[in-house]
Amino acid sequence: MSISDREPEKNSVEYPSKSWELSAIIAACIILLTPFVYTWRINASSELLPTTDVEFTGSASCRECHRDAYQKWQGSDHDKAMAEANSETVLGDFSNVSFTDPYTDRISRFFMDNGKYQVETEGPDGKPGIFTITHTFGVYPLQQYLIPFPDGKLQCLSIAWDVEKKAWYRLPPYDVVSHTDWLHWTRGGQTWNGMCAECHSTRLQKNYDMESNSYSTIWFEIDVGCEACHGPGSEHLKWAELPALGRSQLDDFGLVIPTSNVSADQHIMTCAPCHSRRYQLGDNQHKNEGLLDVMVPSLLTEDLYYPDGQIKDEVYVYGSFVQSKMYRHDVRCNDCHDPHTLKLHKKDNALCLQCHRASEYDTPQHHFHKTEYKGKPSEGYLCVKCHMPGRMYMGIDYRPDHSLRIPRPDLSKKLGTPNGCSTSDCHGDKPLDWTIEHYTKWYGETTKPHYGEILAAGREVEENIDQQLIALVNDELLPGIVRATALNLLRNYPGEKTAHTVSNALMSDDPLIRQTAIRLLNQTDEETLLKHVAPKLYDPVKAVRIEAASRLAGIPKEKLRKEDLPTMAATLDEYRTSMEYNADFAPQRYNLGNLENALGNYQNAIEYYLEAINIDDQFIPAKVNLAMGYNNIGKKEQAEQLLREVVTSHPQMHEVTYSLGLLLSESERYEEAAELLGRASDAMPQYSRARYNYGLALLKLKRWEDGAGALHQAILLEPEREEYFITLVNLYLNFRMNDHARALVEEVLALAPDHANAKELLRVMKEHQ
Structure with a gap:
């Protein structure tokens, strides 16, 4: 007899009471988010910044003793990283010329007015306006221009000067056509203070004020000067000004950052x-x-x-x-x-031949290319063409890949990755199979495994790939960034093996791996956090210890050791300061919201999430956690509306579909909930919790057999999870299906021999045989 043919004993089936929970994937939605577009960082002043121990002295103070280095630096990209706009620094044509944006057909005009560089172009309201350019930004192969806005902002114009072609051109992203877009030149995505400044000037202080959303950004030197790399030079200068015989033995001659x-x-x-x-x-x-x-x-x-x-x-x-x-x-x-x-x-292959033997590598027997092809010069013999294929950024800026890898056209076929042979200026006109055929003829068939195959599978959440990801994490011969990436992908494979790997990673010598491991412990129980994360409050590396503090924020103070409380408070302050530093961006407002949520300050959390969305209305994690915040204070309709918006606009975000299903389950709308939870669990086959909650929704609909099947699938994914086992075995027993219960017990013990409840139930069953 199947479950469908039976009725349970009245009031005897125990369904775990579940309040709405966001998926582990969503809740792990990246405290300290990557950072994706946030890699750049106004200055209206070059005043001397206060320092505590050593002071900045300026690049000119280095010139007398370091003439050769100083002369080399002058005119370099670092020297010209930023400058005041004048006749010596501006390269663009401001002779009343017009430029038509090929993506919007909008016309901009560049001209001079009383010695000032002006542009007439679309402004923040979508209407044409006239703006004054005050600074140049960069020098080659393009030059950008900065325009002062209210609240201390400098904005990067999205029309730049092509230095080689001597022409204006439009910068990507080309799909930005509305003045309301966060990446429009007048909006936050192009604000110099937060997106560019820190790397184009020396000793920059951003000075962003969260309350007023304004900047008081200042620098010491407008460009990238000597002290950007060597550190503040006051102690070194004092040492150098002493007579030679009067100079004491100073470490690194008083330089803050040693470079020799x-x-x-x-x-x-x-x-x-x-x-x-x-x-x-x-x-x-x-x-x-x-x-x-x-x-x-x-x-x-x-x-x-x-x-x-x-x-x-x-x-x-x-x-x-x-x-x-x-x-x-x-x-x-x-x-x-x-x-x-x-x-x-050095030029061409001579650069590589500083280390690599010419007789072995700079020969046709190695590269199989000529310096001429069909009467025209060919560059196929150059090392960089095969080992450093590049990409074009900012429209015209070609940058080679510095991973210096052996071309793998076989991986291109498997994974859709680039390879040095198939670039547009080499053999991009040939089919990939043609490239693989010639590559194999020259170098033999490539069978060596590459971590990219495992990372690709992990990205797609393929089944049974977790063990290979764990192997990458544990392989100390691999680059740390690869191991940390593999560890991060294990978030989609919860279970005992992953938990063990994460706890080991917390002890890694590599701080990036430790920091990544802490991030994976987002929804871990208090006992585990106290055991494994609390010690990281004392980590010598800032990124690690502040991540630890953010993870521990939701644990009641009385559960922490008394001796840890001062360190916890100080480190949490460090975390807040780091988030507030970049609170002009949506992810950091979001992180502050997560912190307030962990502390139980739900209204404060909601305000931060709303501020994040106000900064960037396409920042989905803030919308999802805002929904969670609304749910916490009983605003279920607003929560549902937000999640539905995300599910509609981003159907591939299956964890949001899952979260919406959980919300509807809590509202006892089980038909809709089951449909969403089933869709989410099918899309996330390795996420046992989604399958488990799908099973619970089916049981609420009295679809007993389907529900049991979903619960059984969840158990196979994580047999050590006690609640999965208890729910299904309880279902079987209440339907008087003792044979099914016995089979389940034996199956679970075969997969998880130390399963306490299964062992106890088996003992009881044997006693009552």
Whole structure:
């Protein structure tokens, strides 16, 4: 007899009482979000900034002793990173010329008025206006222009000057056509203070005020000067001004950031705070700090990188370079680039032949290409063409991928990733199979596994890929950024193995892995958090300890050790300060909302979520958590409306579909809830909780057999979860289906031998045989 043919004993089936819960995926919606578009960072002043111990002295103070380095630096991209707009710095044509935007057909006019550089273009209200340009931004291959707005803002005009073609052109993203879009040149996505400034000036202080939504941004030097890399120079200058025999033995001659006789890692850390996709934890003090004390680099996420780690969006070198064999062999930035001119030390293959043997690598037997093809020069023999294929950013700025990888056209076929052979300026006109055929003929068939295959499967939440992701996390020969990315993907595979991997990752030597591990513990029980996360309040790395504090915020103070309370309070203040520093962006307002929610301050949380949406109305996590906030205070209709908006506009966000299903379940609308929960659990096959809640909704509809099937699927995904087992075995017993209950017990014990309830029930069953 099937369950469908039976009726339960009256009032005997126990259904776990469930209040509405957001999915682990949503709740894990990235406290300290990646950062995706937030990688850039007004200044109306170059006043001297106060410092506590050492002071900035300016690049000119270095010139007398370091003439060669100073002369190299002058005229470099760093020197010309930003400047006041004048006849010497402005490269664009302001002779009353017009430019028609090919994507909107809007006409802009560039002209001079009383010595000021002016542009007539679409303004913040969507109507034409005349704006004064006060600063240039960058120098090659394009130059942008900055326009002062109220509240201390400088806005980056979305029409730039192409230096080579000597013409105006429109910057991407090209789909921004409305003045209301966050990425319109007059809106927050193009505000210099938060998006660009920190890497184009020296000792910049952002000074964003949350209450007034205004800036008092100041810098010490308008461009990237000597002290941007070497740190404030007052102690070094004092030392240098002493007679030679009167100079004491100072570490690094009084320099704050040593750049000679340092490890490759230390050297790269000097460049990384700017040359990386990341989010900042505060102003760059230009001191000798660890990388994750200043910022947190982005992982190899789907929006930024291809699954094999090749560059996709604008990621600024660091994240790709640390994947390379060069990095693992202690190659550093200045092995290829002059640190002052920023130019390459040598041209063409001579640069690589500084380390690589010419007789082995600079030969047709290795690269199989000629310097000429059909009477025309060919560049196919160049190392960079195969090993550093690049992408075009900002419309005309070609940037090579610094992961310096061997081309893998086979992965291109499997994963849709780029390869050096199939670029537009090489063999992009040939079918991929043609490329694979020639590659195989030259180098043999490639069978070596690549972590990209596992990351790609993890992105798609393929079944049974969790063990391979765990293997990546535990492989200490792999780059840390790859291991942290694999760890992050395990969020879609909850279970005992993942929990064990996360707890081990908390002990990693790599702070990025530790920080990622803490983020995965978003909905963990209090006991686990107290055991594994509380010790991280004392982590020496800022990004790790503030993440720990945010995770512990919801635990009542009396459950923390008394000796931990002062550290917890101080570290939570660090977290708030870091979030408020970037509160001009939606993710940080959202994070502050999450913190208030954890502390039980639901109305404060709602206000932060609303502020995040006001900044960027396309920031979905804030909408989802706003719905949760509304639900917490009983505004269920508003919560449902928000979730339905997201489900309609982003049907691929299955975790939101799941959350809407849970909300409807709480409102006892089980037919609608079951449909949504079933859809979500099918789309997230590794997420056992979705399948479990789907089963509960089916039981509420008295679809006993379907409900039992869904519960059984949840148990197979996570057999160690006691509540899954208890719910289904209780269902069987109340339907007097003892044989089904016995079979379930044996099945669970085969999968999880230490399952306490299953062992006890089996013992009782044997006693009553």
